[in-house]
């Protein structure tokens with residue numbers, strides 16, 4: 001029986017936003033410092049250092065982690081960088097947990113720092129100047145020759161999923177807007193969120209149409225940000241904090257498609273096998289039931305998926321999110337509060353940092369220190385995804401003490 | 402029925418030879434040019450599949466034969482793209498997921514109809530408009546409502 005692992009600290013050095021004049025390495029240093037500062041640990045006590053793919057200084061070799069260890073004079077005995085789209089942050093946490101449970105290390109720091117917004121702006125400006133666009137974005141999807149007209153963006157893909165969900169569940173665009181508004185209520189009180197102005201359903205409905213039924217205010221915003229969490233073995237956690245948050249277990253699954261499931265007409269685009277299966281495995285592994293979840297943070301890049309994913313995760317019956325969102329069942333005083341600090345749509349979405357933000361939201365909730373605190377939560381759920389939910393991880397956390 | 406709009410040369414720019422000229426895609430590509438929708442069928446396990454792959458996704462055999470399919474399907478879902486920043490496309494444009502008639506798979510492509518005339522479940526016919534890319538004649542696959 002492997003020992004337990006706890007989250008014992010976290011840090012967000014600055015709000016999610018646009019930071020064109022810094023580097024990802026500098027942002028990482030600040031995140032690590034902030035997370036360590038929330039614990040009594042010195043930097044020399046960090047035995048494992050784990051992160052996700054970055055864009056600079058080099059996206060391929062991963063040697064930016066050496067910059068971080070050099071600048072901080074760190075000598076971890078375990079180090080790794082994990083990369084699988086939006087899932088990366090979840091994988092880095094899993095790797096850290098595994099290393100602790102294997103007994104290789106007793107403390108781990110997991111960080112993510114991304115300047116994806118500023119770097120994308122630079123690339124687009126350069127491309128517009130030279131009238132040539134890089135084709136790397138196109139290679140994300142199926143070969144252009146067999147799946148023509150999939151544009152340089154994930155928005156249309158998720159819009160296709162949203163339209164099908166409307167067809168199958170009876171959801172309307174107003175229901176999607178309600179989810180965006182619920183997320184915003186959390187962001188208003190989250191000092192690290194990018195979008196903190198109150199929002200109404202009318203404003204979402206009137207916002208610019210991007211790819212129907214998705215409108216501007218249904219979308220996440222690609223931004224820059226950094227965050228870190230500290231993990232420890234049970235023995236170590238007891239020495240570090242009075243309020244450890246235990247990672248009870250996780251489930252993971254990867255479906256056999258890239259964005260739209262194309263190689264069969266059976267796969268659903270509005271019911272995500274990877275999320276469903278990952279959740280089932282997480283419940284099985286921990287012995288917890290979906291009805292025991294007191295608070296959840298869900299990785300939904302667009303507001304329609306805010307309705308689909310809680311159904312996949314077993315928090316609401318199939319099609320049940322339509323009524324749940326109408327009746328406020330996912331508000332902070334509802335049956336299963338979801339995305340209480342802004343969610344992907346309002347917190348801001350540097351995709352590799354988002355999973356770390358999610359852990360921080362749930363840890364704060366389970367410690368009773370959230371800005372928008374749910375009443376006495378015991379079990380928290382974190383869902384992380386990559387592709388169009390082609391990969392999913394579900395973590396179940398428990399308040400300690 | 403709206404006529405296909407020119408794509409500002411954008412789409413062609415993205416059809417990099419490195420992408421479309423992979424050897425395994427040549428029969429598919431040549432078929433479109435002749436107005437035929439060819440799909441690979443595994444010579445070993447008889448699996449029919451779409452999109453074409455370098456090997457059979459079921460049994461991994463590289464021995465593939467090509468069969469002509471009825472160019473028909475139904476609309477599984479759709480979205481009207483309106484943002485000009487979908488860099489390579491003329492907007493507005495209806496993007497659709499087409500369930501192919503033989504259940505071999507799904508095609509994500511342009512639906513040649515205005516948003517007001519598309520409906521989930523409607524029957525569609527595949528069409529193969531031609532254009533020139535780097536001096537070479539090529540064909541694309543799109544879908545239009547069956548009237």
Ligand SMILES: [Zn+2]
Nearest residue numbers: 443446457460
């Ligand atoms: Zn085969």
